[in-house]
Amino acid sequence: MSKVSEDIINNKADDNTTSAKVKAATVWLDGCSGCHMSFLDMDERIIELLQKVDLCYSPLVDHKDFPDMVDLTLVEGAVSSHEDLEKIKKVREHTKILVSLGDCAVTANVPSMRNPFGVKAIMNHAYVETAVTKDIIPNEVVPELFEYSRPVHNFVKVDLFLQGCPPPADAIYFLLTELLEGRMPDLTKVSRLGK
Numbered sequence: 001m002s003k004v005s006e007d008i009i010n011n012k013a014d015d016n017t018t019s020a021k022v023k024a025a026t027v028w029l030d031g032c033s034g035c036h037m038s039f040l041d042m043d044e045r046i047i048e049l050l051q052k053v054d055l056c057y058s059p060l061v062d063h064k065d066f067p068d069m070v071d072l073t074l075v076e077g078a079v080s081s082h083e084d085l086e087k088i089k090k091v092r093e094h095t096k097i098l099v100s101l102g103d104c105a106v107t108a109n110v111p112s113m114r115n116p117f118g119v120k121a122i123m124n125h126a127y128v129e130t131a132v133t134k135d136i137i138p139n140e141v142v143p144e145l146f147e148y149s150r151p152v153h154n155f156v157k158v159d160l161f162l163q164g165c166p167p168p169a170d171a172i173y174f175l176l177t178e179l180l181e182g183r184m185p186d187l188t189k190v191s192r193l194g195k
Ligand code: SF4
Pocket: 030, 031, 032, 033, 034, 035, 076, 077, 101, 102, 103, 104, 105, 109, 110, 164, 165, 166, 167
């Protein structure tokens, strides 16, 4: 049994007051939400997974604060701003197994398409040149962007990488069930970049 799956099976998050379910989370950084849509595409298999998994934090559930510790977090999206960075650092600190879910998390993919142009130029294009109503670059609400959008593992340790744009629902299901069964998933056979 691999160290990663051992962690999932044996070292469940340190909260003895709750059930023996694996504590899991999903996080959305700079992505289009397509990876979360693919997660939902597992359809009725989500109900099966919830017999063994407690989804304690996610855009898909109503919990507002990241738990003290979870066994597994799937992260969608690249790191493109201080807000993303603070979020992923906190998640890493409170997660045993961190999975980059999808090409934006794995390579920065679509968010990195702006990298060659620079922040000033793309903000100007988005909020001034193509503006319909206002032509003001916002300095609040919209997070301040890093000069480059970069993959998650450039900032924090990532334990597993599931490629795909988005990764197919079958691949996400395979990842989760293999870990729950105590096996290290061979993800090269279930997804690839851009698929
Ligand atoms: S990998 Fe594809 S589907 Fe997932 S967030 Fe990025 S663009 Fe969207």
